[in-house]
Amino acid sequence: MxxxxxxxxxxxxxxxxxxxxxxxxxxxxxxxxxxxxxxxxxxxxxxxxxxxxxxxxxxxxxxxSDDYKNQQMWRSNSEINRFSHTQPYLTQLERVMGDATASLSAGVDGFFAALNASDVDPTSTPLRQQVVSEADSMAQHFNSMNNVVSSQLLSLRQQRSAIPAQANEAIAAIALMNQNIVGSGAAGTNVSALIDARDQAIDALAGLMALEVTNQADGTRDVSLKSGPPLVIGSLGGSISVTGSATGTQTINLTFETANFVIGNQIVGGQMGGLGEFEEKVLLPLQQSIADIAENIATRTNDLLTVGFDMDGAAGQPLFTFNAIGSGASGMLRLTGITATQLAFSADAANPGNSDNLVQIIALMNTPITVSSIGSVLLGDADTQLVGKLGIDSKQNIALLSTADTVRSQAISDWQSTSxxxxxxxxxxxxxxxxxxxxxxxxxxxxxxxxxxxxxxxx
Structure with missing residues (x-):
């Protein structure tokens, strides 16, 4: 019936x-x-x-499911991870460089304060000894700050070295899911759970680097870097690796079938892109700026000391030894080992009480120097401006992180409303x-x- x-x-x-x-x-x-x-x-x-x-x-x-909302989810995950993994580094740098006792300014101010005190009585051994002590303290401030930045570079690179394993796992999962979706779909099986698993893997990969995801007619999704190189095509997946050099720098490589790409400067967004951006735009310029200030103080002070005369009327000697970044030497700034008596404060060999040369050294505080990340600045203001720039970078990152967090929350809410x-x-x-x-x-x-x-x- x-x-x-x-x-x-x-x-x-x-x-x-x-x-x-x-x-x-x-x-x-x-x-x-x-x-x-x-x-x-x-x-x-x-x-x-x-x-x-x-x-x-x-x-x-x-x-x-709404593909636009999926794409928004993945993009927002890339952005929030781009900024969230760099903020701890910025916060630490702000705290250390802005510290009243540990900052570069504390060391520089202490050194020049001792020089000013010696100008009262250039022949006073205790005052001269104080100059040597403060010079050593200043050197330690520079070395400590350089060590902080070097430690961050090491930590950042170790963090980046761990990313390929996570990325390759996600890439392999996406490729496998593509294969299973095509096979199961052809057999008439419900593939919704497989698609969900694939989308979760794409979201995880998007947290590591910004992606372009393209839907194909057979139900697969091709995934590539935002800049173009492919990560997944159908059931084929690439492999990312990080190799280090003797100098500590890293190269990021992508292998896809028989093709090899160097993709270090092509990865944007996500954790890996954010770390690379922070290293190139903040950390390395900051390290070079610290070196610039140290080199200017060392070179200019040494140049003046070597044209003056010490307490015994002998020609002056350098006070500092500067070691450039990557030189392999221990410490960026060190003392040469001259004694307080050998400080060449006098411009007259016959008059140890003369302080003309010392006055010129003191005047270095108001001498313009060139610092790589901030340009021309008075030596005495260099650290303050460096800390100010770092504060601006940190506040900008916090603002971008807050925006990314809002966008991510909205993207999740939009996805939930449909899916x-x-x-x-x-x-x-x-x-x-x-x-x-x-x-x-x-x-x-x-x-x-x-x-x-x-x-x-x-x-």
Missing amino acids: TIINNALTGSLAAQVALTATSQNIANLQTKGYTRQGVLLTALQPTEAVKSGGNGVEVSALIRF GVNRDEEAVDLVEFQNMFQANMKVIAVANSLFDATLAMMN
Whole structure:
């Protein structure tokens, strides 16, 4: 009977819908789960002209997914990781460089204060000894600050070295999921869970580097770096590696099949892009700026001392030894080992009480120097401006991080509005499809009663 057939298709469709609803409810707290539903289609009559139809069928299982919102999720994850992993470095630098006792300014001010004190009595041995002591203290300030930056560089590079393992795991997972989705889809299997797993892997990879994701007709997704080099094409995945040099610098490589790319300057966004940007735009220029200040103090002080005369009337000697970054020498700034008596404060060999040369050394505080990250600045103001620039960089990063966090939260909320499971909505669907099933079973019961009544009448 058509009535029974219609009711049977209706009850079966309700069962499929209930299964989809129960799956949604079961995954209410599953991260990245995309809710599913059924598309019901009325079956047209095939024979009887006056038939209402042949029931209903589940023509498709629906994934409630919006590709634009997926893309927004991945982009926002790249941005938030771009800034979040660099902020701890900036915070530490701000704290150390701005410290009243540990800063470069504290060391420089102490050294020039001792020089000013010696100008009162250039022949005073205790005052001269104080100059040597403060010079050594200043050198230690520079060395300590350089060590902080060097330690951050080492930590950053170790952090970057650990990223390829995570990236390659995600790349391999995406490629495998692409392969499984094509195979399972061809066999008619529901691939929603595989797509969810692939999207989670893409999101994880996006947290490491900015991506371009392209959907293909066969259901696969191709993934490439924002700058172009491919990471995943169909079931093929590339491999990222980081190699170090003797100087500590790193090269980031991408291997895809037989092609090899050097991609260090092509990775933008994500944790790896953020670390690279911080290293190139903040950390290395800061280290060079510290070296610039130290070199200027050492060179200019030494130049003046070597044209003066010490307490015994002998030609002056250098006070500092400066070691450039990467020279391999121990300490950026060191003392040569001359004694307090050998400080050449006098411009007159016959008059140890003369302080003309000392006055010129003191005047260095107001001498313009060139610092790589801030340009021309008075020597006495160099550290203050360096700390100020660092503060600006940190505040800018905090602002960008806050914006990225807001965008990420909004992207998640937008995704949830389309793809997330809503318990209230599912509860309504559960009741609706349960009623649908019970109603169809009632129709079958009515049809059976009619059939029995017809048989009884015929008998």
